[in-house]
Amino acid sequence: MMKTLGSGSISCLMIAALFIPGFAGPAWAAEEILSGSIKEMMSPEEFKAAGLNKLSSEELEKLNAWLQGYRETTEKVTEKKTEKRVARSFFHHEPVVSRVDGSFAGLRGHTVIKFEDGTAWKQANIDDHAGPSPIDHPGAAVVWTGFGYKMRIQGVPEFYVNPVKTP
Numbered sequence: 049m050m051k052t053l054g055s056g057s058i059s060c061l062m063i064a065a066l067f068i069p070g071f072a073g074p075a076w077a078a079e080e081i082l083s084g085s086i087k088e089m090m091s092p093e094e095f096k097a098a099g100l101n102k103l104s105s106e107e108l109e110k111l112n113a114w115l116q117g118y119r120e121t122t123e124k125v126t127e128k129k130t131e132k133r134v135a136r137s138f139f140h141h142e143p144v145v146s147r148v149d150g151s152f153a154g155l156r157g158h159t160v161i162k163f164e165d166g167t168a169w170k171q172a173n174i175d176d177h178a179g180p181s182p183i184d185h186p187g188a189a190v191v192w193t194g195f196g197y198k199m200r201i202q203g204v205p206e207f208y209v210n211p212v213k214t215p
């Protein structure tokens with residue numbers, strides 16, 4: 049009579065197989081997790097200790113197929129969460145660090161500054177004027193100060209800005 053692993057054992061095994069090689073450090077471990085079979089990912093001792101050596105080649109093939117589908121699903125979920133966090137960060141006062149999209153010629157009262165990351169910012173105080181010589185794609189950052197958003201651009205004193213909602 050052949051013993052098979054219960055779904056709880058497989059879940060624990062999958063979690064261990066996905067995370068343990070990632071903590072080992074080498075870059076090849078991450079690549080192995082994304083493409084290798086479970087037998088390639090585990091040492092012979094681990095494979096035997098998990099009871100996977102008792103599986104038929106067909107059962108092992110099905111386990112590898114399931115594992116690959118699980119990896120793809122996990123990757124998609126992770127990408128969506130990352131996208132959501134990036135989109136949300138604009139409104140939750142996390143610093144925005146980017147470069148000015150194009151050339152920055154200074155502040156003229158109603159200046160709108162577009163970043164390479166797609167965000168846009170409008171000068172808040174129309175009385176602020178600064179006129180450095182034009183700088184191509186200067187580094188820039190926007191931080192929340194408690195009183196509003198403050199922008200820092202290379203070669204220009206800090207100034208307050210308001211976010212511009214882009215369509």
